[in-house]
Amino acid sequence: MQFRLDKQAGIKLSALGFGCMRFPKTLGAIDMRKTEGLIMEAIHKGVNYFDTAYLYPGSEEALGTILKKHQVRDKVYIATKLPLVLIRGPKDFDKYCTKQLERLQTSYIDYYLLHMITDMELWDKLRGWGIEAWIQEQKKAGRIKRIGFSFHGALAEFLKLIDAYPWEFCQIQYNYSDENFQAGVTGLKKAAEKMAVMVMEPLLGGKLAAGLPKEAVEIFKQANPALSPAAWALRWVWDQKEVTLLLSGMQEPQQLEENLKLANKAFPQMLTEEEHQIYRQVLEVFNKVYKIHCTGCNYCMPCPRNVNIPGCFAAYNTSFSMGFVSGMQQYMTSTAVTSERRSGPGLCVKCGACESHCPQRLPIIQSLAEVRRRMEPLWLRGVIGLVRLFLGKRTAKNAEPTA
16 A cells, blocks of 8 residues: 555545445445445555544444454544535534434544535635634544545635645545536646645546446557446546545455555656556547536435436436436436436426535536436427326325225
């Protein structure tokens, strides 16, 4: 395992951090057996940074339970996040932090983030509630070791934020398809002058691993058949000396094994100019077919109208990257358009609840309309209406009492 230095703290962190948002699941619940195996193997192979959050269902509890069971709390650094979307006043700071310590079964958090800061307006609001004094109290009490923030907003706001407080680290979304998105490369370089920078979504929610167009996959394969698309994506992030570590949400032993091997050779500035040219070629193909940059984080869910927002966007993107038929098959499955419990974009009433929670600041309402235009053209809506009418009549007939 390669380690990179958090210069402020003098702490050596593994170049590969374990992202705990997408633990493996069985029947909708975290599979503790699989998760335990992954976490302990990662620790055994040198991973010492685990990133979770209050808003990741079951994640803090799972991580805390596993670390305590194996008595390895002192071997790792835990990062978790204060859920700003739930904060309604200064009393909530203690409320949620205390709950997180209970979930994690620990007395302190190594790296504590303010979750999803988007702009100076939000930071000023928190300051008005006394968060700066609260942070100092927690650090003095030993409950928080280092303070930072995760960012989802525009570059201009990010540059203001990194100067607004003596932060000790930050977390940004960064990958070869998002070099100029949100904080981007400019924000990365500026922040790295002052603090450790952790990178999330290096695979864009898995899209750069399993969702690339065939043409893009072939470009990577011809350049180096020994490297998977995921490997190419991770190596691009690790190549940059300003990155302290990247977070990868590994759900299978094979993913962990591959990432560990890559992390063993994760040196800054390891890519050649020829390899950088390969990324440019792939990105050109990717940008032509990948229309909506949704990572599938599910922060927009549940929708009050039951729209499967991530499912709609994934099928829409598939219709461009893998072909319309494949996209439509995925769309029909994920939205159940012919059933009474459908979850397609036609149910959207433009309430805006989703957009207020989206870390990517995506124009979700507008994008859902685009999805419907492509995936449910007028002629198809007519067919769907007839199918629903037929199914409704059949259901009613079956429900009639028999003599």
